[in-house]
Amino acid sequence: MLFLLLAGLLLVTQAACGSGGGSQSGGQGPSQTQSSDASEGKKEKISWKMGHIVVEDHIWHKTAVKFAELVAEKTDGQIEITVFPNSQLGGEVDVLNLIRAGTADLTISGETMANWAPKAALMAVPYGFRDEEHMKKVIASDIGREIESEIIEKVGVTPLYYHLRAPRNLTSNKPVHSPDDVKNFRIRMPNVPLFLDAWAAVGAKPQVMDFKEVFTALQQNVIDGQENPYDLIYSGSLYEVQKYVNQTEHVRQWVYVVIGNKQLESLSSELKQAVLEAAAEAQEYGQELFTAEIEDYRQKLIDRGMQINEDVDREAFKQAMEEAVRKNLSEEQFALYEKIQQIQ
Numbered sequence: 001m002l003f004l005l006l007a008g009l010l011l012v013t014q015a016a017c018g019s020g021g022g023s024q025s026g027g028q029g030p031s032q033t034q035s036s037d038a039s040e041g042k043k044e045k046i047s048w049k050m051g052h053i054v055v056e057d058h059i060w061h062k063t064a065v066k067f068a069e070l071v072a073e074k075t076d077g078q079i080e081i082t083v084f085p086n087s088q089l090g091g092e093v094d095v096l097n098l099i100r101a102g103t104a105d106l107t108i109s110g111e112t113m114a115n116w117a118p119k120a121a122l123m124a125v126p127y128g129f130r131d132e133e134h135m136k137k138v139i140a141s142d143i144g145r146e147i148e149s150e151i152i153e154k155v156g157v158t159p160l161y162y163h164l165r166a167p168r169n170l171t172s173n174k175p176v177h178s179p180d181d182v183k184n185f186r187i188r189m190p191n192v193p194l195f196l197d198a199w200a201a202v203g204a205k206p207q208v209m210d211f212k213e214v215f216t217a218l219q220q221n222v223i224d225g226q227e228n229p230y231d232l233i234y235s236g237s238l239y240e241v242q243k244y245v246n247q248t249e250h251v252r253q254w255v256y257v258v259i260g261n262k263q264l265e266s267l268s269s270e271l272k273q274a275v276l277e278a279a280a281e282a283q284e285y286g287q288e289l290f291t292a293e294i295e296d297y298r299q300k301l302i303d304r305g306m307q308i309n310e311d312v313d314r315e316a317f318k319q320a321m322e323e324a325v326r327k328n329l330s331e332e333q334f335a336l337y338e339k340i341q342q343i344q
């Protein structure tokens with residue numbers, strides 16, 4: 001991962017503020033608040049703001065809080081991170097723009113960063129990854145580092161650690177085994193052109209709909225099904241209106257916890273090393289939570305009456321969607337997609 005490679009670099013030493021303390025905000029620099037007292041020999045204090053979109057009981061937030069604790073511990077309290085969950089600082093793009101403007105410092109983001117860095121789109125492509133291990137290998141490979149480098153250069157943020165996301169699965173009231181089973185199937189989709197085209201290519205009838213409307217739409221037979229990871233299927237109470245979770249696993253993806261380049265580069269080499277060490281430990285902590293959570297939500301759905309259909313021809317779905325993938329990706333993006341497929 002990039003954050004391990006960066007650990008050995010020597011960067012610009014943090015400039016001290018005046019004896020009375022002060023803050024940097026707006027478009028002129030990082031939002032971190034700094035204070036120092038040279039007469040007493042105290043180290044300057046750095047305060048960072050981290051905003052993300054998930055609720056407080058989500059593993060991303062739990063891991064962010066753990067990361068903040070680790071950073072405080074490893075810097076003897078010199079760096080303090082305040083975490084703002086549940087879109088308190090705005091949506092994903094909003095917070096990225098705040099970081100770019102210098103009024104926030106960290107966030108959690110994934111393929112949304114393709115708005116600036118096109119290669120980030122490869123973080124969530126239908127059947128881009130065979131399984132979890134394949135995705136991990138890609139993240140740790142030269143391809144992963146290539147994606148990270150473009151994020152650093154074009155988005156203005158540096159990935160510190162990542163979260164895997166549970167695969168998206170199709171829910172229905174009849175078992176789905178192959179593309180033949182979803183002909184004219186009315187499926188709710190998020191407003192992602194690639195996802196919409198991929199399911200249309202399979203023969204389904206995708207409909208864009210806000211997730212909060214899905215339960216009622218299923219209840220009233222406006223749609224036949226939807227696709228999401230186990231956690232959203234459960235939190236949306238879809239077990240009350242759908243009988244099957246079909247393990248299509250058609251989208252696997254990951255997201256990064258990122259920090260503004262300026263904020264990271266402003267640290268002394270010692271502080272930067274501490275932040276990167278904290279990130280590595282947070283990575284492990286988050287992965288442990290993720291592994292436990294997937295199985296927990298799967299079992300909760302079973303306990304509430306849903307059947308998990310594992311007899312799904314995922315290769316047939318992949319082949320049916322591949323042309324839509326090709327059409328939605330640029331030549332450069334598709335070349336990267338093909339390289340991903342070759343990683344064993």
